[in-house]
Amino acid sequence: MKYLLAREDEEGEDQLWGRCAGVEGLFVEPAPPPREVLIFRGCAPSGPLREAVARPGEATDLLGDGWIAASDDTQAGWWELVDAVVLAHHPSAFDPSLLDVVVGAGVKGPSSGGFKATAPPRFELFTGGDASAGRCLAVDGLFASRPAPAKIPMELIGCEPTERLLAALRRPRRWERDGAELWALDRTGRVMARQDVGLDIHGARPSVLGGALVDITLADGGDNRPSPAVRPVWESW
Structure with a gap:
């Protein structure tokens, strides 16, 4: 036995x-999660994301696996990104000094089973473990309902x-x-x-x-x- x-x-x-x-x-x-398109609004990129948007003439750039952390004054939630790539970026309508970044990825989460913000949440992207790749004001598509x-x-x-x-x-x-x-x-x-x-x-x-x-x-x-x-x-x- x-x-x-x-x-x-x-x-x-x-x-x-x-x-x-x-x-x-x-x-x-394990089967990979379905691919989705997220838009990071009002983003101040750092680390790998800053390198990706700084390369001229690149249509896409691989970020790999990572996490999105959303938090307000009372709670936090984590979403896992699988095989994330930067598809496009342009100046943000929030602030021309910031960027709107279009990312394609498989998305899992949130880790806590649900995230209902009681105040405007803060968003931070992590890639390569705990390395921060930037903060942003909103993430379009993140709170979509996903089947188990x-x-x-x-x-x-x-x-x-x-x-x-x-x-x-x-x-x-x-x-x-x-x-x-x-x-x-x-x-x-x-x-x-x-x-x-x-x-x-x-x-x-x-x-x-x-x-x-x-x-x-x-x-x-x-x-x-x-x-x-x-x-x-x-x-x-």
């Missing part, structure tokens, strides 16, 4: 729910369920909003990685491995799963 399914009880103690021989859908490359990413299922193959998991299989709707952890074991049986998974069970059937084992489909295999590129490393461990 290469994996354990575990869950904390009410006292915070880890409880074993099952042992599994394999998992299909653990190694997943589709959940990617996971198959637990060849599972030996404990009584706790058997009870969940008998009453799956009771657990559909709860979560558990999938523990990956190394060749000595030690836990080498933990992955959060949802307990929304969409099906269970006799395992393709035979015997008394079962295969279980989880509707949500969790976020931040390892990339397929690291599968050979895990296999060697």
Whole structure:
């Protein structure tokens, strides 16, 4: 058995729910967010953004991944930018000494789940980690409603369920909003990685491995799963 399914009880103690021989859908490359166009209004660029708008004759310029921070006097929110590029820029209607910068990017967020400004917010762009790329007065398109990413299922193959998991299989709707952890074991049986998974069970059937084992489909295999590129490393461990 290469994996354990575990869950904390009410006292915070880890409880074993099952042992599994394999998992299909653990190694997943996340789908990139849809591309959007944002306009940074009244922007005072710095760092990479200032370099991008200073290059003459460039139609686009890559900024890469980054963040937008919005804050007022009571709260703050963060939006992630994926593979951002500068598409155009021109003097701002707010102030000719500032710029309006048109940026194309994939957008995720806000990090807090919602941001409702009680006062005009302040905006700051970060690229390359914590490096500031400038501040601006407004960001057109930032507060658009975005659908949640589709959940990617996971198959637990060849599972030996404990009584706790058997009870969940008998009453799956009771657990559909709860979560558990999938523990990956190394060749000595030690836990080498933990992955959060949802307990929304969409099906269970006799395992393709035979015997008394079962295969279980989880509707949500969790976020931040390892990339397929690291599968050979895990296999060697």
